[in-house]
Amino acid sequence: MQENKAKCNDPRCPVHGQLKTRGSRLIGLVVSSKAKKTAIVKVDYTMYLYKYERYLRKHSRIAAHNPECIGARVGDTVSLAETRRLSKTKSFAITGVLKQKQVAA
Ligand SMILES: [Zn+2]
Numbered sequence: 001m002q003e004n005k006a007k008c009n010d011p012r013c014p015v016h017g018q019l020k021t022r023g024s025r026l027i028g029l030v031v032s033s034k035a036k037k038t039a040i041v042k043v044d045y046t047m048y049l050y051k052y053e054r055y056l057r058k059h060s061r062i063a064a065h066n067p068e069c070i071g072a073r074v075g076d077t078v079s080l081a082e083t084r085r086l087s088k089t090k091s092f093a094i095t096g097v098l099k100q101k102q103v104a105a
Pocket residue numbers: 006007008009010013014015016017067068069070
């Protein structure tokens with residue numbers, strides 16, 4: 001887990017703000033962080049198909065709140081926590097960076 005760089009004034013920060021998290025917790029890969037304080041996180045999951053008795057690999061793209069004190073960037077592996085609905089498409093918040101993107105030396 002990444003250390004918290006600084007305190008932030010974001011009320012929607014799950015660490016420093018008043019935002020409560022409840023429900024599911026997920027781990028995913030940041031695929032876009034273009035929007036301000038929002039990141040698109042790809043979450044891989046499997047679904048069992050009874051007909052073929054095999055697992056189907058699926059993924060979903062989740063819009064998550066990306067507070068400035070965490071500042072996850074594209075390529076980072078992050079943990080998510082479900083929150084109340086923050087906007088039309090956001091109901092998750094990033095709670096930490098588990099693995100930063102490896103930069104080729
Ligand atoms: Zn914060």
